[in-house]
Amino acid sequence: EAGVAQSPRYKIIEKRQSVAFWCNPISGHATLYWYQQILGQGPKLLIQFQNNGVVDDSQLPKDRFSAERLKGVDSTLKIQPAKLEDSAVYLCASSLARSNEKLFFGSGTQLSVL
């Protein structure tokens, strides 16, 4: 069974530039999550989708971050404009059910904002 796919693996940009990350969840998983993991910290949820609808985006900095999940399958997360403090690993995860189930994570995209 294929796992959660993410790209790119690494990205380096300058502050104020824009960047986008892509995620393809495990086939059949209705729920998709984007997490931000700053170095030395635990992952923090940015946004949760159930199919193509948003379930929880309360921790997403909406002035600069946006995400979409068209057709309820793959998803993109965008940052525009990026700030230095956005340097982190962005993890995508998916699960079968909406809540309290185990999550399957991708390898993440490591973003460095210079």
Next chain:
Amino acid sequence: AQKVTQAQTEISVVEKEDVTLDCVYETRDTTYYLFWYKQPPSGELVFLIRRNSFDEQNEISGRYSWNFQKSTSSFNFTITASQVVDSAVYFCALSGVGTSGSRLTFGEGTQLTVNP
């Protein structure tokens, strides 16, 4: 608000030693779920275990065991006879059902290094 505390930032042991990773949680929900995830250097978090708040039975899976105590709000993880491949960051996490919602809240993680 939900909170997970992993007081041990880093632990270093020698192979074959037993090691316990501590996890203390806070929640106002009566129904909640506790998790442990492993993050090896590759970066991908790997699910290890999920327990619900009504099941306090300890669990053993090979060299791994978990001790859940509601009285002390703790969900500790023990690796018996550690191996070099156990070296990773381990995260304890909590999700609720009530007012806190089902958002998974992670602790800060414990970096475990097993030396040969």
